[in-house]
Amino acid sequence: MLQYPHLEKALKYHFGYDNFRPGQQQIIEDALQNRDLMVVMPTGGGKSLCFQLPALLKPGLTVVVSPLIALMQDQVEALRNNNIAATFLNSSLNQYQVRSREDALMKGKVKLLYVAPERLVSERFLPLVDVVAEKVGIANFVIDEAHCVSEWGHDFRPEYRQLILLRKRYPHVPTIALTATATDRVRADIIQQLGLKQPSIHIASFNRQNLYYEVRAKSKRTYAELLEIVRENEGSGIIYCLTRKKVDELTFKLQNDKVSALSYHAGLSDEERAKNQTRFIRDDVRVMVATIAFGMGINKPDVRFVVHYDLPRNIESYYQESGRAGRDAEPSRCTLFYSYSDVKTIEWSINQKPDSQEQLIAKQQLRQIIDYAEGTVCRRTIQLGYFGERFAGNCGNCDNCRYPKPVEDWTIEAMKFLSCVARCKERYGMLYIIDVLRGVKNQKITQNKHDQLSTYGIGKDRTVDQWRMLGRSLLHQGLLDQSSDGYSILKLNPLSWEVMRKQHQVLIAVPVTPKITWEDRTGKAAEVEELMYRLRSLRKQLADEQYVAPYMVFPDSTLKLMAQMQPRTLDEFGQLSGVGSHKLDQYGERFIAEIQAYLHHKDSQKTQLNSSLYPESVSDTELTTLHLYQQGLTVTEIAQKRNIRPTTIIRHLSDLIEKNQPVDLNQLIPLEKQKKIWQVLEVLGDISLTPIKEYLGDSYSFDEIRLVRGRWRKEKAKKV
Structure with missing residues (x-):
């Protein structure tokens, strides 16, 4: 070699x-x-x-x-x-x-x-x-x-x-x-x-390790959750919808909520689509709301989140569309919102196909994506299994692995299920087997004389959804197979027989609510984030000067290294991954000057503030926010002055309250609202913001909940 x-x-x-x-x-x-x-x-x-x-x-x-x-x-x-x-x-x-x-x-x-x-x-x-x-x-x-x-x-x-x-x-x-x-x-x-x-x-493996996958059930609070995802995640994002109408409606709502968003679908003119695409690629707009027509040929590596506001039609489409996140190998997020109404919409579309075989295949693909959405095992196990790649599970980077559901022993139920498949001669799909297990009386079961089987009616104690959950889990764990001819016939394999002989235990995860969102970023990460904003602004300025996309100047991964390593010389700058000889000559001095300006600003802020008054746990970036707050500036004014998002300032203030710093919560939130949020926190405990907001309703914002939670945590810490 x-x-x-x-x-x-x-x-x-x-x-x-x-x-x-x-x-x-x-x-x-x-x-x-x-x-x-x-x-x-x-x-x-x-x-x-x-x-x-x-x-x-x-x-x-x-x-x-x-x-x-x-x-x-x-x-x-x-x-x-x-x-x-x-x-x-x-x-x-x-x-x-x-x-x-x-x-x-x-x-x-x-x-x-x-x-x-x-x-x-x-x-x-x-x-x-x-x-x-x-x-x-x-x-x-x-x-x-x-x-x-x-x-x-x-x-x-x-x-x-x-x-x-x-x-x-x-x-x-x-x-x-x-x-x-x-x-x-x-x-x-x-x-x-x-x-x-x-x-x-x-x-190569189909496993995109940098992508976090999660599925959330749709509810009347879904738009509020979407807004939280957009605001909590840095950088660009894509939101996919099933219809043009939904795309336009969602774009309008996001724009009204001060999110920089544009539409992309086949109903727009070629010129408008091209213009919107260019603005997205060059970071003139943060979010693209689109039908699946958007994405083919998009070479934007720094998409930080992809949200499917509606159910995709199949796993392959979902893998490709969600895969437009994090092409630079940086951590990125993929969220799918799921509801039964989406299933009906896709089924209607499938029924319009003139070819019956195409309909069968499309329906099987739809069942597979439903199984993915409702699945309780590792998301990657299901995704990679679709492409024929075995994955042991527990990826640590999906909702089911990070926040596992309680595991129960369903070996007896699995034996019943698999025995029923065997007694029905492996000729039927999942719903038919479930009907036999639950003792349903219908013409097809009677004609086949399956009401005379020993497994007929032995599963009356479980609901259809519970049996379906077990069936999906058996498929995902490789304890049962399914034909790929469009009919989805259940087939036994050697592991199936091990289960029926009591040689293999079957454990399944049982769904629980509520979903938990990502943890907040504080401390050193917040300081890196602050410098990243400045470096992104410089990158955008240089890109606009050259009429290129910002990622062509430097990818996000290299900007993050700059913010973390803070190089002060050209030699140090040239050592960063992503900085080649040409880019070192072209951009090195400009970025080093920006980093030095930031460090000088941070040092001067430290001098202005008497750090001895504050505990070491308070970060420099939080102290800067506190200093401006004490000058009487509003949250919006502090965010504008520091060139960072208002939600980041709220996070600083919340952490400062929790760390017993002089932030007057009464100036930020009416007392009545504080009391109500406090009561809910006492009931639900220290969980993520989304389920708390769902409980409180639309008249309460995520920012208000975050701030009160900071004070609530401080009081709880005193009692420990």
Whole structure:
């Protein structure tokens, strides 16, 4: 096996990163050996680097096939911002631009060319590729979104089938095929349709460890919960809805609540959609409310939260849409709101399909996403199982794992359930088995003589929902199988028989309420957050000056390192992950100056405040807020002066009250409201804000509850 000790140096020099992500280095080493490659790597795994770095290290031009104009333009812009010679050819260019770029290609001035498949294989363009191959050389053909080649893929495009011409015309040029999702069948089809020769196959895990998954039941308080998610999470977010009408309604409500939000759906003009998308990518607006039409081709790595306000149609769609969060590998949040009315809406849509087999498959997919939403086991176990990847469970980063439901022994009920499947000859779905267990009298059961089975009626003591919960748990734990033909027939497996022989205990988690939200950020994290605001503002200013998206200046992960490490020299700045040689020269001095200005401001604040009056547990950022509060400024005025959100100031004041600092709660909240909130806290205890607000109603805000909770906690601490 060849070794490439220079790879990490090249990675740091060109892209600013110190280490490769899992799987990247092996793929790059195989590419440098001129092998054909089949790469399946989920969104956020770093697929692009797997062909971009080899393109810089190999002689000749790398030709990248990309299906979307927005995607190719985005990638080229990001490469150019790293001082890498890249360009694209598509219908957005005029004749002069096309000719000048073609001339640069023939002179060897370009390392990466992005082009659509139909242009690449056209009779006009192939002669140009011939000239480049002869004069400059072609290092690789890269087929991005390679699942488009396969009829079995979720986004088949007939023009991709023509790409076999490249193998016939340039048999010695290696091909790299990349996709985010592909089953065994799709992978085999890609290899065949592109003519890959003994390709090196790399399949990364579908587990996006940085994403926190949660499901919440819809209620009349759902919008208030959504508002809390938007306000509690930094950075950009996407909210998905089933209908255009819901998108417009939600956008209007968010805008009224001072949230910077825009709509995106097929009812808008092409121009308006493009404008809204650009504003979102460039951080001119925080939140995009959209139908599932939004997202394909969006290369925005710093989306911090994705909310599905309505139920998605299937697990694959949910995985892809929620996966638009945290593509930079930073912690991000995925929330799904679930209600039975959404199920009925999707069922109606499915019934409009003319093909009966399509209806069957769509209904099975709907059942699977319902199972996911109502499931009590680790969310990742269900998600990854859908893609054929086994996961042991207890990921520690989903609601079911962080806040596990009570576990009960349901071995006896499982034996009854599985025995009923066996006695019904493994020919029926879950609802039929449940009807037999509960002794339902209907024509189908009578005709099949299943009312005469020993398992008929032995489950009357459990509700339909309880039996359904058990059935789902058996499937998720691998103790029962289900056919994939659209009929969802239950099938026994070896583990099923172990349960029936009392050789395998069955434990299931029983749902409880209320849901618990993320913990608040305080102390050092709050100080990092304060500096992050300043660095984000500088990044936005620099991005606007260059007409690029802010993440192309620096990703959030690098800004966070700046805020944590606080480099004061160019050498220190250059050591940060994400700072390459070009960006060090281009931006280093500006960001160091901003960090030094922040540190100077913080030191002067410390001097102004007599720190000896306050306990060490009070952070510097809280002291700054207290100082401004004592000057008579309102919460809004303090937030504006400090260039941070009002909710962060409320959090500071709440913590200051809890730490027995001089904050007068009576100036902030009427006494009557304080008393009512206090009473509810005495009943519900120290839990998250959302269930407390649900109990109190719309006339009480999250901010009011947070502040009173600070005082309540202080009094409780005195009694301990």
